[in-house]
Amino acid sequence: ADKDDAVATTLLADEFQSIVKRATAAPYFIFPVYRQEGFFNMLCQFQQSCFLVTYLEAFKEDPSAAPPCVAVTLYDNLLEKKELALVRADVINMLDKKESQLLLQQLLISYQNDKLYDHVNKFNNQPEQFDFEAYRLLLKNVTASETEA
Numbered sequence: 001a002d003k004d005d006a007v008a009t010t011l012l013a014d015e016f017q018s019i020v021k022r023a024t025a026a027p028y029f030i031f032p033v034y035r036q037e038g039f040f041n042m043l044c045q046f047q048q049s050c051f052l053v054t055y056l057e058a059f060k061e062d063p064s065a066a067p068p069c070v071a072v073t074l075y076d077n078l079l080e081k082k083e084l085a086l087v088r089a090d091v092i093n094m095l096d097k098k099e100s101q102l103l104l105q106q107l108l109i110s111y112q113n114d115k116l117y118d119h120v121n122k123f124n125n126q127p128e129q130f131d132f133e134a135y136r137l138l139l140k141n142v143t144a145s146e147t148e149a
Helices: 013-025 056-061 097-112 114-125 132-148
Strands: 006-012 028-035 038-047 050-055 068-075 084-091
Touching: 006 013, 006 097, 013 068, 013 084, 013 097, 013 114, 028 097, 028 114, 028 132, 038 056, 038 068, 050 056, 050 097, 068 097, 084 097, 097 114, 097 132, 114 132
Parallel strands: none
Antiparallel strands: 006 084, 028 038, 038 050, 050 068, 068 084
């Protein structure tokens, strides 16, 4: 399962249900991808059981023509029997596997963690109150503490 163009993880049933509920209520969000010279932003859009991720600048230029860079699919086939959901991120272009793994982690935690989700919700429903820098700093702290745990 070490394909270069896909990363995967699992969610418990309650995590899956919470993410789907929150993503349905707040389907768009942006995530920083860090490279040596700084970072650029990716935009995700949730539709049914899939997050489509594209380069924010391409979306700004032409939303209907922005190519997907990563497609994150949530599979609920095992929910009833195993209380697990599978998550697969197919890397289409622009990102390498390590960046895609980090993006997937950021996406899931931003919809799971209450403080981070507050930013996601503001981005969608109160955009004038959304503070990207505050979100970026909180995300760094939360993902650092998750990595250490």
